Amino acid sequence: MTYVLKLGGGAGVEHRRVLENLAARVRMGERWVLVHGASDAANRLAEQVGYPAQTITTPGGHVSRYSDARTIEIYAAAAGSVNQQMTAQLAGLGVQAVGLGGPNVIRARRHDAIRALRNGRQVIIRDDYSGAITGVDAALLNTLLLAGRLPVVAPLALGQANERLNVDGDLVAANIARAMDARALVILSNVPGLLRDVNDRDSLVTECALTALSRIEGYAQGRMKKKLMAAAEANADRVILADSRLDAPLDAALAGGGTHIVREVAYALAGD
Numbered sequence: 561m562t563y564v565l566k567l568g569g570g571a572g573v574e575h576r577r578v579l580e581n582l583a584a585r586v587r588m589g590e591r592w593v594l595v596h597g598a599s600d601a602a603n604r605l606a607e608q609v610g611y612p613a614q615t616i617t618t619p620g621g622h623v624s625r626y627s628d629a630r631t632i633e634i635y636a637a638a639a640g641s642v643n644q645q646m647t648a649q650l651a652g653l654g655v656q657a658v659g660l661g662g663p664n665v666i667r668a669r670r671h672d673a674i675r676a677l678r679n680g681r682q683v684i685i686r687d688d689y690s691g692a693i694t695g696v697d698a699a700l701l702n703t704l705l706l707a708g709r710l711p712v713v714a715p716l717a718l719g720q721a722n723e724r725l726n727v728d729g730d731l732v733a734a735n736i737a738r739a740m741d742a743r744a745l746v747i748l749s750n751v752p753g754l755l756r757d758v759n760d761r762d763s764l765v766t767e768c769a770l771t772a773l774s775r776i777e778g779y780a781q782g783r784m785k786k787k788l789m790a791a792a793e794a795n796a797d798r799v800i801l802a803d804s805r806l807d808a809p810l811d812a813a814l815a816g817g818g819t820h821i822v823r824e825v826a827y828a829l830a831g832d
Contacts, residue, residue, distance in 0.1 A: 561590075561591065561743045562591045562592070562593065562705065562740045562741070562742045562743065563590060563591065563592045563593075563742055563743055563744050563745075563746065564592070564593045564594075564595065564733050564736050564737040564740065564742045564744070564745045564746070564794075564796075565578075565582060565592055565593070565594050565595070565733075565745075565746050565747075565748065565810065566595045566596075566597070566729060566730055566732075566733035566745070566746070566747045566748070566790075567579075567594065567595070567596045567597065567646075567748055567804065568596075568597045568599075568729070568747070568748060568749035568750065568804065569596060569597025569598040569599045569600055569601060569602075569642065569715075569729065570597065570599050570600050570749065570750055570783070571600045571603075571750070572750035572805075573597075573600075573748070573749055573750045573804050573805075574750075574804040574805045574809065575646070575649075575804070576649075577804070577805070577806070577807065577808070577809055578748055578804050578809050578810060579646065579649050579650060579653065580653060581808045581809060581810040581811060582594065582650075582655075582710075582810055583650055583653035583654060583655045585810060585811075586655050586710055587654055587655065591705045592710060593701055593705070593710075593711045593713065593736055593740065593742075594646070594657075594710060594711065594712045594713065595713045595715065595729055595732050595733040595736060596642055596643065596646055596712065596713070596714065596715070596729070597642075597715055597729040598635065598638045598639040598642045598714065598715060598729075599625070601638040601639075601641060601642050602625070602634060602635045602638035602639070604638075605634055605637060605638045606631070606634050609634060611630055611631070611634060613625060613626075613631065614626040614631075616674060616676045616685065616688070617676060617677050618674070618675060618676060618677070619675055619676075619677060619682060621785060622785055622786065623782060623783065624690065624726075624728065625690075625726060626685070626688060627688050627689045627690045627725075627726040628687050628688065628689065629687070629689060631689075631726075632689045632724055632725075632726060635716075635726060636716060636724055639661075639662070639714040639715060639716055640661065640714065642714070643659045643660075643661070643712055643713075643714040644659055646659070646712050647659040647712050650710060650712070655710050656708060656709050656710065657709065657710040657711075657712050658704055658709045658710070658711055658712065659712045659714070660700075660711055660712060660713050660714065661714050661716060662713060662714045662715055662716030662717050662718075662724075662727065662732065663716055663717060663718035663724060664697070664700070664718075665696060665697045665700060665701065665711075665713050665736075666693060666695070666696060666697075666713070666716070666717035666718065666727060666732055666735070667693070667694045667695035667696075667697075667717060667718055667719075668691030668692055668693050668694055668717035668718070668719055668725045668727050669691050669692050669694050669719065669720055670689065670690070670691045670719045670720065670721070670723065670725055671688060671690055671691060671692065672686070673685065673686050674686075674688050674690070689719075689723065689724070689725055689726060690725055690726040690727065691717055691719055691725035691726070691727055692727075693717060693727055693731055693732065693735045696735050696736050696738075696739040696740075698736075698739040698740055701736065701739075701740060702740070713732065713736065715727060715728070715729035715732050717732075728786055728790075730747060730783075730786045730787050730789070730790035731786065731789065731790050731793060733745055733747065733790060733794075734789075734790035734791070734793035734794035734799075735793060735794075737794040737795075737796045737799075738793065738794055738795050738796070742794070742796050743796065743797055743798070744796055744797060744798040744799070744800065744814070745790070745791075745794045745796045745798075745799045745800070746799075746800045746802065746810060746813050746814070747787055747790065747799070747800065747801050747802070748802055748803065748804035748809055748810070748813065749783070749787075749801070749803070749804060750803070750804065750805065751784070751803065752764055752802070752803045752817075752818060753765065753766075753801045753802055753803070753817075753818035753819030754776060754779055754780060754784060754787075754788070754801055754819040755779065756779050758781055764818075764819065765779065765819050766816075766818075766819060766820065767819070767820045767821075767822065768819070768820070768821050768822075769821075769822060769823075769824065770791070770792070770795075770799075770821055770822065770823050770824075773788060773791065773792055773821065776788070784801075787801050788821075791821040795823075796823070797822065797823050798820055798821070798822050798823070799820070799821040799822075800813045800814070800817075800818050800819070800820050800821075801818050801819040801821070802817050802818025802819070803817070803818060
């Protein structure tokens, strides 16, 4: 049985507690694939080299990193550094982790043109190196898992012209979960889960059936929109959106914390 963990790369995400908790579960014999983000590290590196990060907002409200040629170089360097740091930390926790650049595992098709909003007007962007995921090397991941290794995957992909492409980390994790027929996908970030009101932690949506996902999509703001897309893409028995900042955050999520999106469940959303 395989599990997939996506550990967010945004500011405020707690890595140390998550890696300690993950290592403990791996030492007990569980099989995990770890996918990590790198957004905060990439933003800080971009500032340091004098090429600040920019974002793209689609007409549908999805926000992503504007990834021109220079930005891809910066992002790849930051993602590689985060990957190495996590692999080293896991080794220190007694886990044989293998760091993988996304192009080793993920294939994608570069977007020829992206529709975006700028100053309220719709524009077409053609110099962006981002892509739509087309494939996952599940055989490589399974080989590593069978050898007792923990794959640690960076959020990049290999394009059809052998170029590096920026791909969304949540969707990378979702595609890996789908390809590996994972029992669960856990996405840990700096929020408790999906909130009906982003200013009220008590408004957490605790559970939703995958078939009823459209009932809660209207609550999603910003990056949470991509996480719900990932939940639909993963097709796992359970996708959990939860908080990285708790004690033993992975245990807490698997014990019922956060928002659980399940393939089949008979219930009614509280308050809906």
